[in-house]
Amino acid sequence: MTKKILVVEDDATTADYVAKGLVENGYVVDRAADGREGLFHALDGAYAAVILDRMLPGMDGLAVLGAIRAANVETPVIILSALGSTDERVKGLKAGSDDYLIKPFAFSELLARLEALQRRGAANAQAVVTSLTCGELSMDLLSHRVERAGARIDLQPREFRLLEFLLRNQGHVVTRTMLLEEVWDYHFDPGTNVIDVHISRLRKKIDEAGQAPLVHTVRGVGYMLSEAA
Amino acid sequence: MSRPGWTRLKRSTTARFVLLYLALSLAGIIPLLLATYYQADRIAEGQFSAQIENRKANLLLTYRTGGIEGVAQGIRDRMASGAAAQTALLLVDPQGRRMAGNLAAWPPTVRRPTGWTEMRLYRDGHARAELFALTAIHLPSGHRLLIGTVIEDRTRMREAQLLALLGALVLAIPIGLAGSLVMVRFMNRRVGAVANVAARIAGGDLSRRVETGGTKDPFDRLGDSLNAMLARIEALVEELRLVTDALAHDLRSPLTRIRASVEKAMVEGSENAQRHAIEATSSEIDLMLRMIAGTLEISRAEAGMGREYFAPFDLGALTRDLCEMYQPLAEESGVSIAVDKPREMTFFGNRELVGQAVSNLIDNALKYGSGGGSIRIGVDETDSSVLFWVADRGAGIPADRREEALRKYRRLDEARATDGSGLGLALVRAVARLHGGELILEDNEPGLRAVISLPRTDSADAGGDGRSRQ
Numbered sequence: 122m123t124k125k126i127l128v129v130e131d132d133a134t135t136a137d138y139v140a141k142g143l144v145e146n147g148y149v150v151d152r153a154a155d156g157r158e159g160l161f162h163a164l165d166g167a168y169a170a171v172i173l174d175r176m177l178p179g180m181d182g183l184a185v186l187g188a189i190r191a192a193n194v195e196t197p198v199i200i201l202s203a204l205g206s207t208d209e210r211v212k213g214l215k216a217g218s219d220d221y222l223i224k225p226f227a228f229s230e231l232l233a234r235l236e237a238l239q240r241r242g243a244a245n246a247q248a249v250v251t252s253l254t255c256g257e258l259s260m261d262l263l264s265h266r267v268e269r270a271g272a273r274i275d276l277q278p279r280e281f282r283l284l285e286f287l288l289r290n291q292g293h294v295v296t297r298t299m300l301l302e303e304v305w306d307y308h309f310d311p312g313t314n315v316i317d318v319h320i321s322r323l324r325k326k327i328d329e330a331g332q333a334p335l336v337h338t339v340r341g342v343g344y345m346l347s348e349a350a
Numbered sequence: 351m352s353r354p355g356w357t358r359l360k361r362s363t364t365a366r367f368v369l370l371y372l373a374l375s376l377a378g379i380i381p382l383l384l385a386t387y388y389q390a391d392r393i394a395e396g397q398f399s400a401q402i403e404n405r406k407a408n409l410l411l412t413y414r415t416g417g418i419e420g421v422a423q424g425i426r427d428r429m430a431s432g433a434a435a436q437t438a439l440l441l442v443d444p445q446g447r448r449m450a451g452n453l454a455a456w457p458p459t460v461r462r463p464t465g466w467t468e469m470r471l472y473r474d475g476h477a478r479a480e481l482f483a484l485t486a487i488h489l490p491s492g493h494r495l496l497i498g499t500v501i502e503d504r505t506r507m508r509e510a511q512l513l514a515l516l517g518a519l520v521l522a523i524p525i526g527l528a529g530s531l532v533m534v535r536f537m538n539r540r541v542g543a544v545a546n547v548a549a550r551i552a553g554g555d556l557s558r559r560v561e562t563g564g565t566k567d568p569f570d571r572l573g574d575s576l577n578a579m580l581a582r583i584e585a586l587v588e589e590l591r592l593v594t595d596a597l598a599h600d601l602r603s604p605l606t607r608i609r610a611s612v613e614k615a616m617v618e619g620s621e622n623a624q625r626h627a628i629e630a631t632s633s634e635i636d637l638m639l640r641m642i643a644g645t646l647e648i649s650r651a652e653a654g655m656g657r658e659y660f661a662p663f664d665l666g667a668l669t670r671d672l673c674e675m676y677q678p679l680a681e682e683s684g685v686s687i688a689v690d691k692p693r694e695m696t697f698f699g700n701r702e703l704v705g706q707a708v709s710n711l712i713d714n715a716l717k718y719g720s721g722g723g724s725i726r727i728g729v730d731e732t733d734s735s736v737l738f739w740v741a742d743r744g745a746g747i748p749a750d751r752r753e754e755a756l757r758k759y760r761r762l763d764e765a766r767a768t769d770g771s772g773l774g775l776a777l778v779r780a781v782a783r784l785h786g787g788e789l790i791l792e793d794n795e796p797g798l799r800a801v802i803s804l805p806r807t808d809s810a811d812a813g814g815d816g817r818s819r820q
Contacts, residue, residue, distance in 0.1 A: 206647060207647075207659070309703075311676075
């Protein structure tokens with residue numbers, strides 16, 4: 122079944138850019154160019170997610186979000202905003218959005234976050250998971266035991282969380298900022314390649330010589346854990 | 351005075367102030383004068399009535415012991431002795447004939463025994479009528495007795511007091527008017543001086559200042575705070591100018607590099623060259639975006655925005671988190687990084703911004719101080735402040751260049767060998783100031799020790815909110 126995404130964005134160039142990318146990735150896209158129209162569509166409730174611009178003519182993005190939540194519509198919402206400070210982000214998340222992306226953004230970042238949001242929604246619906254696996258790599262969430270092909274791997278607590286996040290999103294790209302937010306709970310840009318070095322350490326522990334690599338670098342976007350090369 | 355002029359006068363603060371001042375001073379004086387007047391009058395009246403009551407009591411006593419003849423005799427004696435200079439006395443028989451006293455006849459208007467009454471009467475031997483306070487007594491035998499005392503004095507006193515009261519009022523109005531006018535002119539002059547300075551500043555001359563006399567009166571305080579405000583505005587405007595220049599300059603470098611690589615790709619035309627150009631452009635754009643984001647974050651912090659998201663968090667956990675975050679990177683550059691005496695410390699502030707500040711310090715230490723091979727991070731507290739610091743053993747910054755290092759876009763390595771926006775320390779300082787503290791650069795002998803000194807917050811309300819995981 123194809124998933125429907127609502128894009129509420131008044132800037133035609135940005136809207137085209139987002140819609141085109143989503144269609145290429147197999148989504149069906151509805152577009153709204155102002156807040157009222159966006160709210161009208163969103164209340165319909167049939168969408169897998171709403172991508173909502175913060176500053177809209179007619180009705181402010183946060184007001185639209187407030188109205189959607191007030192109507193008990195629980196569709197995941199990603200806010201797009203040129204207001205990038207930490208407080209603005211907090212304001213957006215408090216208003217009920219599920220994610221907050223700062224303009225300008227890379228489409229790959231938006232897509233990765235959109236898909237992560239879908240998976241999170243699906244995972245919440247399932248029973249509690251106590252173990253995660255990817256090929257011959259397995260992680261026991263209760264005993265904090267990680268093994269690859271029967272051999273135990275010792276991980277630092279942070280490495281464990283990093284791997285857990287990659288495993289939960291296996292087969293999908295996660296970006297550096299997603300890792301920073303989910304694993305470290307920080308939203309600022311640490312500047313240098315801090316995350317890359319953590320990944321390369323984890324990779325050294327997971328992918329030993331002779332074994333098929335599980336941790337893949339996706340150029341210009343981020344990382345992906347998967348069995349396929 | 352023309353009609354519009356009058357309206358303007360009514361509306362003007364000066365006129366209102368004068369009227370208010372006048373009304374207030376009158377409101378103060380009039381009750382005082384009235385109170386004095388009535389009090390004095392009552393004292394005088396009390397004296398007169400005491401005299402009469404005394405005389406009345408004496409005569410009644412005489413009547414009881416000596417009968418009506420005794421009373422008549424007593425009156426005659428009194429007249430003869432001259433003790434009745436201020437007194438009117440008259441005793442008449444039941445038919446109204448005079449038996450004794452210094453009045454010719456019973457005044458026809460006094461019929462019944464009365465309490466107090468005032469009346470003009472002619473006494474024997476007096477050419478003009480005098481004002482008396484009288485009381486009339488009917489004796490059981492049918493005789494009647496009139497006792498009075500001259501109250502001309504009291505009336506004169508009343509008149510004198512009324513005159514004084516009016517005089518005071520007549521004096522109070524011009525004095526009040528003059529006094530308030532003087533005060534208003536004085537204030538107008540002081541306010542006018544401030545207004546003149548404000549007008550000059552509005553005209554663009556930001557260096558103007560209000561003159562103050564150093565007396566710490568309200569006008570001086572107003573002048574001082576205006577001057578402080580102006581100094582701040584001038585500094586901000588100057589800084590804004592510097593920042594705009596510097597931002598323009600620093601954005602120009604990546605733009606120039608982008609242009610160069612794009613032109614090179616166009617000339618070469620190969621797919622490989624184009625891909626290189628696109629990648630280079632993308633990373634230059636990222637750098638520019640970081641610079642803009644950094645500039646905005648600094649401006650917000652400097653403007654005091656972000657305080658509404660202050661919440662308690664553990665500074666110790668934050669430093670440990672960040673140390674661990676940078677650990678792999680540090681090891682790759684052959685530097686050991688460690689937290690000195692790890693401990694818990696709850697602090698009330700903006701965790702994201704403080705985290706970013708510490709991370710900038712560590713990043714700086716890694717970039718410029720990694721030659722020393724060791725970076726230490728720590729949190730200390732004193733009675734009044736919380737200090738957290740990042741210290742390296744590298745080349746450090748000479749004392750005379752430390753202030754320069756804190757400025758926006760100012761990078762001390764002229765060659766700009768490492769990439770960076772030149773905003774790192776400026777942001778750290780802005781965050782420190784947002785929390786009411788300061789960033790201090792010290793000599794670590796050798797190396798640089800960057801200390802963020804923040805005032806201690808009352809941690810009584812600080813409950814662990816579990817924000818820092820693990």
